[in-house]
Amino acid sequence: MSEEEQNTNNEDVATEAADSNETPATGEGAGGDDQSPDLGLILDIPVTLSLELGSTKISIGELLRLNKGSIVELEKDASDPLDVKVNGTLIAYAEVVVVDDRYGIRLLDVVHKSEWIKNVS
Structure with missing residues (x-):
């Protein structure tokens, strides 16, 4: 993969994470200092x-x-x-x-x- 394709792919991942309020590395919600884990998977337990x-x-x-x-x-x-x-x-x-x-x-x-x-x- 060329460097340009890799940069475009990284930008797409960052955009998707921003759209879902998650950071790509941790999966935590974007809430300023209140970085709490995404609880969506366990809310119905x-x-x-x-x-x-x-x-x-x-x-x-x-x-x-x-x-x-x-x-x-x-x-x-x-x-x-x-x-x-x-x-x-x-x-x-x-x-x-x-x-x-x-x-x-x-x-x-x-x-x-x-x-x-x-x-x-």
Whole structure:
């Protein structure tokens, strides 16, 4: 391939990358200092979002004594926000709301995405 053909090919790759907001070398989005990976391939993967009201540690003996009407005190205060987790990783804090006779949540604070990634690793 001649040098002129190679330069033309490199310009075409750069133009295609600019059109798709990706850099040719890394595949990362063009967002200034916020260079984040292109997540287009994983956006449709299902995950489990759960809400943790609280937790406590009990002995197996206490567990075996639980029956209908038993009360288990949790380690979290009633006024504390609830933990929102995706596949077990904390991503946000929320409060419970009722929407059309169903429970929902209102996000109060979202954990920074870099913390999500660090917790998954």
